[in-house]
Amino acid sequence: MTKTTDFFKLTDEQTTRLLSDRVIDNRQITMTQAINYLLGKQEVKSLDIAVGYFYLSGLLLVKDVFTDFMNQRNGHFRILMGNETNKATVKLLDTNSEGNYYQYIYNQSKSDTAQVSDQEFLAMVEEWLAQGRIEVKVYTGEANYFHAKSYLFASSQNADEGTAIVGSSNFSRNGLEGNTELNVLSKDNYLALHRWYSNLWLSEEEVQDFSPDLIKIVHSNVSDKPQGLPYKTVEETYFDFANLYAKPYTELDPKKDWVKDLYPHQRSGVVAIKDRLDTFGTAVLSDGVGLGKTRTAAGVLRKYMESETVNKVLILADSKLHTQWREEMKAVGVAPDQYTLMSRDELVRRPLKEIDRMHFTLIVVDEAHQGFKNSRTRSYRTLQRIKRKFPDTKGLMLTATPWNNRRDDVLNIGLLFMNLDGVPADRTYKQYLLLGGTTGKTVKKLAADDKAFNEFWRDLYLQRTRHTYGGQGAQFPKRNFPSIAIPYEPQKEQIFSDNFEAIANLHFPYMDPITYVDPNKDRSMAKQLKLLLLKRADSSWIAFRDSLENIEGRLLKLKKRFEQDIMLKKGKGLLRAYQNLLGEAYDLSNYQSENLGFFVVDGQEENLDEQEQNSKLRKQQYLDHITEQIESIKVNTATKVVEEMYQDIVADLSILQRLIERLNKAYVKIDEKLDTVLKQVDYEVQQHHKVILVSQFADTVQYYYDALYAHFNGDNQGHDDQHPLNLPMGKVLGGGNNDGNRLNQDQASKQAILESFSPRSKNRLDLLGTPQEIELLVGTDTISTGQNLQDAVTLMNIDLPYNPMTLEQRIGRIDRPRKDAKTGEIYIYTFPAYRSIESQLKMTQRLGTKMEGIISDTEFDDVVLPEYQHYLQNMNKKPAKAVETMLNETDAKLTYQGGMSAEQHSEQYQEANRRMYDYRSNGFKKLAKPAVPTFSFSKVKEGSSAAVVTLHYRDVNGSELQDENVLINLTNQTTSTIIEVEKEFRAALGHSIMTTGEFNQNKALALVSRAKDGIKQAIKAKIDQYNSQQLSMKDNMSDLADSTSSKAAANIRSSTKANPAYVANRMQECGLKPSDLKGIVSYIQTITKEDITEYAIVKEIAANVDRFWEHFDSYSELFSPDRLEVMNDLGEQRKQVDSRAADYEKSSFDILLGNLIAATEERN
Structure with missing residues (x-):
């Protein structure tokens, strides 16, 4: 048988x-x-x-x-x-x-x-x-x-x-x-x-x-x-192909403990990211929330350190994430003395001399969308300087939200550490960068070119999400979204309804008071504040009341000044008093904090990015403009606006005091939202679920924590072992110290509280079942970033952020992949107040398209408002699905769909490369004298013939341009890829035609002749493509130059020739050498309209260069040494571009290898 x-x-x-x-x-x-x-x-x-x-x-x-x-x-x-x-x-x-x-x-x-x-x-x-x-x-x-x-x-x-x-x-x-x-x-x-x-x-x-x-x-x-002369075998062709293209690859040893602890997507991520770093000098890991980017990055570092190619590592991360980084590095066996942890603020404060000595072989940038999506920030320039000083430095960028940003931001993050020499010549984006460097205009044009941008994304970015990952090798818990409506009594429902009109009618006269003089100036800060007030009203009545009382205090102080000073004067006296008021209002060093400080979402102050608008240069420009406006005010105008401002002060106070009075009266006995939350916490605790409550606002967290502690534990302080607490709990407010953090009623560090709450995920099993373990955690969004708290299964959102990604980050604390099948379910609670939602929806509709700019200009960075607006709308239609729908919309928006995914492309290439590298590792005994050189022949039924040739580009004079290896699908007579050609050659393995006895030599040579004709057709198309790119390069070269910047540069040169001593003196007064002039001119030429701040100066220089030199000290920051050096490098790069066309007749090719499929009828 x-x-x-x-x-x-x-x-x-x-x-x-x-x-x-x-x-x-x-x-x-x-x-x-x-x-x-x-x-x-x-x-x-x-x-x-x-x-x-x-x-x-x-x-x-x-x-x-x-x-x-x-x-x-x-x-x-x-x-x-x-x-x-x-x-x-x-x-x-x-x-x-x-x-x-x-x-x-x-x-x-x-x-x-x-x-x-x-x-x-x-x-x-x-x-x-x-x-x-x-x-x-x-x-x-x-x-x-x-x-x-x-x-x-x-x-x-x-x-x-x-x-x-x-x-x-x-x-x-x-x-x-x-x-x-x-x-x-x-x-x-x-x-x-x-x-x-x-x-x-x-x-x-x-x-x-x-x-x-x-x-x-x-x-x-x-x-x-059949007897006869031997042909080269397909196996030898595959071996030769592998020798051309196979590269050493990263391989993880599954027997090592640190590798065993990685999920499958983290293992493939380590390999994919390391391959990108080795090829391009940089990589961007943009996995979604909950997939463990930090562990994947730590795995990359561990793998590098095993090979000793990376031995000095800098990790740039917000200080509040340092503990997590240390834990993750420890988990993969990397000792603290093998890396340096630093925050962005620490880095940029270092003197340039110290920065110039920072030779790190790898720099990891966590939360790269904060501080590195804009190439003009100080953080960005500092790392640019390090990269320029030490070109071998690699850069690993981490960001969970690349598509929360513009394409320009995505490009800037990826360009920071890029090794341009490592980019293949056929990449369209390489041509842009060779032509224009990384100027704003170059980035804009690259962002507008879908083909170039898609190539860039596939080469550098690795993005997997909870949905695209699909639980391969791990399971995610099922998400449930309980939505518990708040049953407010009628008077409170009326307050929520009235809030919209009341807040919409507020003027906030102390905010941007120059708008009373210049009515065309947009009052974005006041509009933002209106949205914040509605959000705080939705969060808790305490947060709302505190905000109203803060504003009331500001207005009472302003009213007193008007009544006791400004309004007692007339004529020029009133004008001077009003001008003094405006001058004090625009003290830019603390204007933002004085006007918005008490509304900043807790934890945000640690993440404020030093964007260019906060630079001395931007402030100086703005201050100059405001000063001119203030000095130009006439007596009549001042008299008019003083009266108008006073009337707005009185009107606002009336509205605020009415709101405060109604709030205090309505909530004197009962807070329905608090009671509803307490009831749901009671229920979840009875199910033996650990519970997290989160709010954007510290005062809401404090209010709820006090109420929860009293509800469950009364006056018990938790210090008596004979009388244990009914429900141990903790509170995390964030900030730079532990003043507001509590472990029960004792002050404690954020780390200690989180370990007590989630000892399993924090690897603190010694705390399990001890009095130190807690069951409830109340905190601000400071706990929403980079924390694994999956001991809990319940998350209660006291309020929802405008940015759905922030909500996704909250959920990500408990929604983590698990290796076992017993994943269970998680519960994500919301507590909507429908009248409050209606007020927010009305406000968003009133502000319309301006809303996104209003919020994204301030501390609500990277906001995704359309999805939140849809949520507000859906709450009135499908409340049970509103939150889930919002998150799905956001996930779809933030997952880039640009052709083949980077992950798919990467894994196909990795598999092909691994096969080729392994194949060649055993060596191969080559045939000494094959009957037909270069080609092998095979008898497969399906597939395509393929070849690799070296194309020698020559211009019309026969002068050398460049050489390039070209992969060709001979069946289609088109160019191909490593992945596709490897696939064709591999399919033919084991199907070689061995001798001329099997396949007549003359027939074989005829097949080779037809193959050469096909190669010529593919080469002609390749040369046409090359020339098209060269023509495009010429167009782009002129297009990338800005006429105003060119004029400004020419004006500087002319003024220097006209008065060299004066120019040299002005430069030396600002700490610059006369030799720096070349760098200044080069830098000026790189500035385009997209560089808003700098372009304003360029226009001034183009219009009046004398004014530029007169105020040169105000612009000295623009021409700091680090900027000048970077721009000189860009200038050198741009000189390397050769835009000559190739001539088909003068160009030639050499066939390196190929495999030709001989059909059955050809062999007979």
């Missing part, structure tokens, strides 16, 4: 038994099954066996997996064999014993081979023997028997690790599955057995080469084999 293929496979139960018991006796598990299992592993590329006797027919039992091993993996198979008949017996039979012993083996092999009827397989064995990939030696030593039985499986013949089978089985049908044998599987003994085998194999006294004789035996048994 013929055995099916399935017979030779191991079931899951058998695999488990093999790996645990390690016994192979041909009863429960056969040697055939074990060899199939081990030889089927893709990493196995070497098999060494030592047996008493080797039967070629035994290979038929593992034919399929052995063929894959030899053809697809360039496997090497060595056989060291003895003879079943011992030498003593042979001596008794014949005095010429040595010769007879060898002849006996020869005869046995011949007899065995004659019984093999699979002619195709025999032909392949003959080929493998001829190529030296199967080698056979016979033991001829002094020992009476060669009785060894060992099978060694490894990634290469020189590997120190592998798998061994040692026991009693010969390589025969009976030994592999017929007899009851005893063999043992082992990894521990592999190295010792490998050394024993190698020593014996290399011995000149004890072994004799049998391969030539076996070749003769096999050859004589291959019937009707």
Whole structure:
């Protein structure tokens, strides 16, 4: 009875038994099954066996997996064999014993081979023997028997690790599955057995080469084999292709503990990110919330440190994330002395001399969208300076929200550490960067070019989300979104309804008071404040009342000044008093904090980005403009606006005092929202769920924490072991100290509180079940970034942020991947007040399209307002699905869909590269004189012929332009890719046409001739494409230059020539050398309209260069040494661009390799 293929496979139960018991006796598990299992592993590329006797027919039992091993993996198979008949017996039979012993083996092999009827397989064995990939030696030593039985499986013949089978089985049908044998599987003994085998194999006294004789035996048994001159094989073509394109690849050892702890997506992420860093000098890891970016990044660092190519690492992260980074680095086995942790603020405060000594081999930037999406920020320029000083520095950027930003921001993040030399020449974005550097205009044009941008994204960014990852290798818990409506009594419902009109009618006259003089000036800060007030009203009545009282206090102070000073004066006196008021209002050093400070969302102050608008230059410009406006005010205007402002003060106070009075009266007895939240907390606690409550506002957190503590614990302070707390809890407010943080009623650090709340996820199992463990956590969004709190399953949102990504970050604290199937469910509560929602919706509709600018200009960075607006609308239609819908919309928006995903592209390339690199690692015996050079021929039914050529671009004069290797699909006569050509060559492995006897040489040469015609067609299209790019480069070169900037630069040169002493003196007064003038001019030429702040200065220079030199001290920051050096580098880069066209007739190509498919009709 013929055995099916399935017979030779191991079931899951058998695999488990093999790996645990390690016994192979041909009863429960056969040697055939074990060899199939081990030889089927893709990493196995070497098999060494030592047996008493080797039967070629035994290979038929593992034919399929052995063929894959030899053809697809360039496997090497060595056989060291003895003879079943011992030498003593042979001596008794014949005095010429040595010769007879060898002849006996020869005869046995011949007899065995004659019984093999699979002619195709025999032909392949003959080929493998001829190529030296199967080698056979016979033991001829002094020992009476060669009785060894060992099978060694490894990634290469020189590997120190592998798998061994040692026991009693010969390589025969009976030994592999017929007899009851005893063999043992082992990894521990592999190295010792490998050394024993190698020593014996290399011995000149004890072994004799049998391969030539076996070749003769096999050859004589291959019937009707066509004779003729040999062709190059597909295997050799694939080997040559691998030598051209295969690169060393990153591989993680699954046996290492730190690798075992990674999820599958983190393992692939480590490999993908490291490959990008090695190729481009930079990579952007933009996995979604909850996928563990920090652990993936830590894994990259660990992998680098194992190879010692990276030994000095700087991690730039907000100070509040330093503890998490230390924990993650510890988890992968990286010691604290192997890296430096620093915040952005710490970095930019360092003196330039110190920065110039910061030679790090790798810099990791956490939350890269904060401070590095704008190339003009001080943080960005500082890292640019380090990269310029030390070009070998690599940069790993982490951001969960790349598509929360503009394309320009995505480009700036990726460009910071890019090694332009590592970018392939065919990348469109490379041409932009060579032409224009990283100027604002270059980035804008690149962002507008879909093809160039998609290439950039695929090369540098790796983005996976909870949805696109799909739980491969891990499971996410099911999300539930309970929405608990608040049953407010009528008077409170009325307050929420009236809030819209009341707040919409507020003027906030102390905010941006220049708008009373200049009515065209947009009052964005006042509009933002109106939105904030509605949001605080939705959060808690305490937060709302505190805000109103703060504003009331400001207005009472202003009213008093008007009544006791300004309004008592007339004429010029009133004008001067009013001008003094405006001057004090626009003290820009603290204007933002004085006007908005008490509304800043807790924790945001640590993340404020030092964007250019906060620079001295921007402030100076703004102050100059305001000063001019204030000085130009006339007496009549002042008299009019003073009265108008006073009336607005009085009106606002009336509204505010009415609101405060109504709030205090309405909430004197009951807070329905608080009671509803308490009820739901009670329910979740009874389900033995740990609970997190989150609010944007610190005063709301304080209010709820006090109420929750009193509800569950009364006056118990938690200090008496005899009277334990009913519900231990903690509070985290964030900020730079622990003043507001509480562990029950004791002050504690944020870290201590989070460890007490989630000891399992924080690896603090010693806290489990102790009085230090807590069940409830109340905090601001400072706990929403970078924390794993998955001991909890319930999240209660006291309020919702305008930015849905902030909500996603909150959820990400408990929605983490899990390796087991028992993932359970999580609960994400919201507590909507419908009248409050209506007021917010009305306000967003009134502000319309201005709303996004209003909020994104201030501390609500990167806001995604359309989704929040949809949420407000859906709450009136489908409240149960409103939050989930908002999050899904946001996820779809933030996941870039630009052709093939970076992950897909990366993994396909990684797999192809791994196959090629592994294939070439075993070497290959090349054919000395093939019948047709360069090409191999194959007889596959499907697929495409392909070739690799070197194209020599030459101009019309025959002058050299550049050389480029081009991959060509000869079937389609088009250019191709490494991934596609590797696929075609791999499909043809094992299907080589061996000799001219199989395929007439003249027919083969005709096929080559047609292939060359196809190459010419592809080359012509390639040259046309090259010339199109060159023409585009010419257009872009002129387009990238700004006429106003060019004029400004020319004005500076002219003024310097006209008055060199004056210019030199002005520069020296500002700490610059006259030699810096070249850098200033170069920098001026890079400034475009997109660089709003700098372009205003450029226009001034173009209009009046004398004014520029007169106020040069105000602009000195613009021409700081770090900027000038960077711009000089950009200038040098731009000089390297050559825009000459290539001429088809003068250009030429050389064929490096190729494989041609010969159709059946062509071969006959």
